[in-house]
Amino acid sequence: MDWNEDCQQAFDMIKNYLLNPPILVPPQPRRPLIMYLSILDEAIGCVLRQRDESGRKEQAIYYLSKKFTAYEANYSFLERSCCALAWVALKLRHYLLGYTMYLILRSDPLKYLLEKSMSTGRMAKWQMILSDFNIIFTTQKAVKVEDMSEQYSGWRLFFDGVSNAFGAGIGAVLVSPEGKHYPATAKLRFPCTNNMAEYEACIFGLKMALDMEIKDLIVFTTLSSMIQHPDELVIEPIQIQLQDRPTHCLVMERVSDVRP
Structure with a gap:
């Protein structure tokens, strides 16, 4: 492999x-913490972070790593x-409480833990x-969606739906450019199913x-089961019209039949 400009640029970034490692900061009250946890076959890595006053930049609070013992390495993922998670929670108990x-x-x-109604032993x-x-629990996509939501100044729509043994319910919240909520x-x-x-x-x-009568709107969802998209996504505006008839009526064709 030849050493080119891209290699040099990556080397300079590293x-x-x-040369300028991130400075650890103490957690600030009334702001949630964010924990990134990486699980490998033989070890784990963890970083505890919190957003600054602007709410856009994350600052590191604590780093942790651990090598699994011989019997722990035989556990399922x-x-x-x-x-x-239990080990990290004990180590950072004074932060998390x-x-x-x-x-x-x-x-x-x-x-997985909550579904084990009659756990024994280590569980x-x-x-x-x-x-x-x-x-x-959340996902990296959810964090990205939250960042995008904070940067957008127009009308925003958030929604969710759930279905279980007791029935199904849905909810939506419209947020105006001034920050007023309409739930x-x-x-x-x-x-129906959850999807x-x-x-x-x-x-x-x-x-x-x-x-x-909102003309421009951006819709946010963290439901990866509904929408799969690449990391670099270009969102094109779409036009939506509300019809006064059910959808299946719009695709029906008139058929002439002379028979009684």
Whole structure:
């Protein structure tokens, strides 16, 4: 491989980063913490961060790393994730007790733990450790969407829907350029899946925007199960019209039949 300009530029960036390491800062009250947790086959890495006063730049608070023991390395990925999270929570207990913490991880170990209604052994131990903390699982895409939302100054729409054994419900919030919120919720009276409820919530929010005669709108969703997109996404504006008939009526063709 030949050493070219791109290689030199990457080398200079790494050199500059090493010469100017990020400064650790103490956590500030009334701001949530963000934890990035990386789980490998034999070790883990963790960084605890918090956003500054502007809410746009993250500052490092603490770094942690650990090598799994021989028996811990034989755990499944979810078990290693739960084990790592419990270990980190104990190490950073003095930070986490007074804050809400957003956990960014490839999978959600909290859901795995909570679904174990009759845990025993190490699973019960991890449940007891994590029950003391307010930990919310999120994704990197959700953080990016939040950053984009803060930078956009026009009308914004946020929505979500859920379906379970007790029924299905949807909700949407319109946020004006001045920051005023217009929330609305509804209950679906037909059986549907979680994805169907999410799509219904999106349509519900768009109908709210049309009723309020909003011309320009950006829609934010953190539901990766609904929308898959590349990291570099160019969003083109779309035109939406509200029809006075069901969709299937618009695709029906008139057929002449002389028979009675």
